[in-house]
Amino acid sequence: MSLEILATLATAIALLIGAIFTLVGAIGLLKFNDSMTRLHAPTKVGTVGVGSLLLASVFHSFANGSQSFHELLIMAFLFVTAPISANFIAKVNIHKQSCPEPPAPPQDDNWSTLNVPEADRIIFEDKLS
Amino acid sequence: MTAALRWVLPHPFLTLILTIVWLVLQNDISAGMIVFGLILGIIIPWGTSVWWPDQPRSFKLGKMFSYGLIVVWDIMVANVQVAWIVLTRSNASLRPAWVIVPLDLRQPEAITILAGTITLTPGTVSADLSDEGHSLLVHALDTDDPDAVRDEIKQRYERRLKEIFA
Numbered sequence: 095m096s097l098e099i100l101a102t103l104a105t106a107i108a109l110l111i112g113a114i115f116t117l118v119g120a121i122g123l124l125k126f127n128d129s130m131t132r133l134h135a136p137t138k139v140g141t142v143g144v145g146s147l148l149l150a151s152v153f154h155s156f157a158n159g160s161q162s163f164h165e166l167l168i169m170a171f172l173f174v175t176a177p178i179s180a181n182f183i184a185k186v187n188i189h190k191q192s193c194p195e196p197p198a199p200p201q202d203d204n205w206s207t208l209n210v211p212e213a214d215r216i217i218f219e220d221k222l223s
Numbered sequence: 224m225t226a227a228l229r230w231v232l233p234h235p236f237l238t239l240i241l242t243i244v245w246l247v248l249q250n251d252i253s254a255g256m257i258v259f260g261l262i263l264g265i266i267i268p269w270g271t272s273v274w275w276p277d278q279p280r281s282f283k284l285g286k287m288f289s290y291g292l293i294v295v296w297d298i299m300v301a302n303v304q305v306a307w308i309v310l311t312r313s314n315a316s317l318r319p320a321w322v323i324v325p326l327d328l329r330q331p332e333a334i335t336i337l338a339g340t341i342t343l344t345p346g347t348v349s350a351d352l353s354d355e356g357h358s359l360l361v362h363a364l365d366t367d368d369p370d371a372v373r374d375e376i377k378q379r380y381e382r383r384l385k386e387i388f389a
Contacts, residue, residue, distance in 0.1 A: 122309035128377060131319050133348050134364040135309055142302040177342035186349035196321045196360050199353035209354040220280045
């Protein structure tokens with residue numbers, strides 16, 4: 095019985111933490127005024143927000159006596175895919191020049207996003223104008 | 224013998240991960256499920272081996288495990304830090320900066336893990352790779368010293384990844 099209460103308590107705490115972090119992520123997304131800084135709030139706060147909510151789901155399933163580990167898979171896939179989408183949004187920002195231009199790399203010619211072949215560059219600039 | 228084993232298991236870690244994913248999906252650890260998971264874990268890497276041309280020559284699982292623990296801890300700390308910045312700092316007082324991390328790592332797998340780690344940890348997002356892969360472009364949310372951020376990434380993560388893939 096006391097174990098059940100403990101699991102319910104853990105569920106509530108995990109839900110609360112997850113909800114707070116998700117809210118802070120949403121506030122950050124709205125508050126920041128630059129497309130690159132905006133990217134920071136959801137990538138970090140979002141992962142732990144959702145992770146904590148999923149942890150609550152695990153605790154809840156243990157409290158009910160039906161052990162479930164599916165949430166661990168969701169968490170693993172989330173942590174693997176979140177950086178990829180953040181990377182793509184950052185690349186789009188650099189490509190559309192909607193952020194301060196990054197300094198040139200010390201060794202190579204250019205950043206790969208900006209390294210557009212001459213022919214494609216003309217097409218892209220035509221579309222912009 | 225090893226050649227035969229290599230032919231059956233071109234990617235042993237992929238086989239292991241697929242089997243574990245299958246068992247977790249089924250939510251049931253029984254002999255039948257383990258066998259079926261192993262069958263899937265052997266067939267899927269075999270059928271998709273065209274898309275896995277190379278694999279890292281060496282990979283230290285124990286060191287990767289401790290690296291994972293460090294990263295999970297850093298993610299928690301990063302969350303509190305970023306949440307604090309979001310709630311208390313005004314936009315005008317924020318000092319975002321580009322940070323360039325020169326890479327010593329050469330394997331694509333190691334660079335991918337490093338870039339993912341940077342995105343998940345304190346106030347940094349990895350944005351781009353230079354065209355020949357010698358440096359990584361990182362965006363820092365709030366820093367007064369970009370060089371310190373670069374040194375910390377190199378010290379804390381890249382050095383460990385170099386040991387894992389050494």
